[in-house]
Amino acid sequence: MENLREFITSLEGKGWLRHIDVEVDPSWEIGAICRENFNRGGPALVFSKINGFKTPLVVGVLGSVPSYALALGCGSNFPEIAKKWESAFARPIKAVEVNAKEAPCKEVKLKEVNLYADPFPVPRWHPLDAGPELGTFHGVITKDPETGWINMGTYRNQILDKDKVGCLSPPYKHIAYHIRKWASLGKKTMPVAIAVGLDPYLNMVAVSGVPAEVDEYDIAGGLKGAPIKVVKAETSDLLVPTNAEIILEGEMPIDEFWPEEGPFGEFHGYMGEIQRNSPFIKIHQITHRRSPYFQGTYEGRPPHESGIARGIGRSCVLYEHLRRSGCPGVKDVCVTVGGAAGLHAVVSIKKSFPGHARCVMALVWGYNVLFCKHVVVVDEDIDVWNPFMVEWAIATRVQASRDVTIVENAHTGVLDPSQVSSKRGWSDWLGIDATIPDEHYKRDNSTFPPFADPPEEIMGKVRQNWSKYGLE
Numbered sequence: 316m317e318n319l320r321e322f323i324t325s326l327e328g329k330g331w332l333r334h335i336d337v338e339v340d341p342s343w344e345i346g347a348i349c350r351e352n353f354n355r356g357g358p359a360l361v362f363s364k365i366n367g368f369k370t371p372l373v374v375g376v377l378g379s380v381p382s383y384a385l386a387l388g389c390g391s392n393f394p395e396i397a398k399k400w401e402s403a404f405a406r407p408i409k410a411v412e413v414n415a416k417e418a419p420c421k422e423v424k425l426k427e428v429n430l431y432a433d434p435f436p437v438p439r440w441h442p443l444d445a446g447p448e449l450g451t452f453h454g455v456i457t458k459d460p461e462t463g464w465i466n467m468g469t470y471r472n473q474i475l476d477k478d479k480v481g482c483l484s485p486p487y488k489h490i491a492y493h494i495r496k497w498a499s500l501g502k503k504t505m506p507v508a509i510a511v512g513l514d515p516y517l518n519m520v521a522v523s524g525v526p527a528e529v530d531e532y533d534i535a536g537g538l539k540g541a542p543i544k545v546v547k548a549e550t551s552d553l554l555v556p557t558n559a560e561i562i563l564e565g566e567m568p569i570d571e572f573w574p575e576e577g578p579f580g581e582f583h584g585y586m587g588e589i590q591r592n593s594p595f596i597k598i599h600q601i602t603h604r605r606s607p608y609f610q611g612t613y614e615g616r617p618p619h620e621s622g623i624a625r626g627i628g629r630s631c632v633l634y635e636h637l638r639r640s641g642c643p644g645v646k647d648v649c650v651t652v653g654g655a656a657g658l659h660a661v662v663s664i665k666k667s668f669p670g671h672a673r674c675v676m677a678l679v680w681g682y683n684v685l686f687c688k689h690v691v692v693v694d695e696d697i698d699v700w701n702p703f704m705v706e707w708a709i710a711t712r713v714q715a716s717r718d719v720t721i722v723e724n725a726h727t728g729v730l731d732p733s734q735v736s737s738k739r740g741w742s743d744w745l746g747i748d749a750t751i752p753d754e755h756y757k758r759d760n761s762t763f764p765p766f767a768d769p770p771e772e773i774m775g776k777v778r779q780n781w782s783k784y785g786l787e
């Protein structure tokens with residue numbers, strides 16, 4: 316799939332996308348419709364008639380596992396999706412640069428930048444948001460001035476002024492690595508581009524915490540199975556996705572900050588707090604495709620598109636991190652959607668040595684962009700994607716004083732509402748070793764009890780005879 320439009324068509328073909336043709340209000344109604352639609356497990360939505368705007372808004376294209384799998388061209392199950400990510404990491408595909416004349420994202424150049432008057436329907440997603448958020452399911456593109464590493468991440472962009480947007484950039488995130496790099500070279504500003512209306516692969520990588528020093532474009536190419544096409548920006552040498560619907564180009568001042576950014580209804584379901592002295596971007600130029608789509612997403616209490624996209628992508632990225640670490644026996648990883656797709660991870664292992672589960676916990680905690688503060692490690696017989704099975708493992712294999720590890724005052728995301736304001740960014744880590752405690756049984760000169768299930772050969776026979784029992 317080359318672009319958002321093709322993805323919309325594919326989703327329509329499956330009946331997984333609906334157009335809302337009645338007039339809706341961007342300041343209060345769109346967010347509430349999205350909330351209800353995600354609660355109902357509904358389709359992706361195109362709002363075609365937004366009060367005051369001609370440009371349609373697309374929400375929820377990656378809002379379900381089947382849609383995610385459709386984009387990847389694989390079966391709608393986690394093993395097949397994980398294989399796609401695994402192969403993207405093993406065989407990333409470099410982006411190719413095309414000529415500006417071939418770049419749809421440059422078809423129209425706005426004469427002036429006035430975010431209060433531009434044609435894009437930027438909703439106020441939640442009633443308590445500080446203002447309209449222009450960037451919610453998009454990519455903020457920056458470059459390491461020394462190595463050329465290009466980063467694309469979804470960093471929210473609240474409209475702050477007619478030519479300025481916020482950009483929440485916590486110090487452990489890759490954009491902040493770049494800010495520090497530009498600062499260390501004595502630069503006063505960092506070039507930034509914002510791409511809105513992306514092909515699904517760019518959406519996937521931009522929210523998934525792809526490792527530092529790895530270009531998201533290349534992993535997106537690997538997921539797509541073909542290079543992402545990029546083109547030189549007009550006002551800097553950044554490369555931007557040719558097929559994006561809208562490109563905003565600008566600069567982030569290095570030593571200047573906006574006094575207040577946010578609050579915004581956050582991915583975990585609560586309102587965030589005001590971010591004081593927050594980085595911002597001055598927009599110098601806006602280009603877009605003819606008749607563009609605007610794309611965004613509703614955050615808040617899971618379930619939602621952000622949770623699905625982050626949960627799946629981060630599970631795959633974390634798996635890759637554990638695999639690369641050389642830690643043996645890691646079988647599967649789930650960054651749970653219920654855990655706000657960032658705060659909880661479940662990892663299954665083939666346990667090989669005493670303390671193996673704790674090694675895994677330490678590696679998960681150490682992957683700082685994802686800040687999974689709660690980690691449950693289970694044996695390979697437990698499906699990490701099945702909360703029922705994970706709970707069963709915790710209930711039947713864990714003794715708290717023996718199997719629970721707490722590390723106090725460690726790192727987490729700055730938005731975690733469980734921590735009081737003065738300690739934002741600091742959190743206790745909790746690890747639960749829910750693997751069978753065979754090493755402890757051994758020390759006790761005994762063995763963990765066998766499963767109570769009937770033996771497999773008897774189960775096989777019973778399954779064969781199932782219809783004979785009149786049960787089919």
Ligand SMILES: Cc1cc2nc3c(=O)[nH]c(=O)nc-3n(C[C@H](O)[C@H](O)[C@H](O)COP(=O)(O)O)c2cc1C
Binds near residue numbers: 467684
């Ligand atoms: C809708 C949405 C909004 C997000 N907003 C922010 C944000 O403002 N700041 C931030 O650090 N991460 C935000 N994230 C999470 C980042 O997209 C994610 O951590 C990503 O991996 C960052 O890119 P990077 O890995 O290249 O640093 C958001 C994610 C979503 C889905």
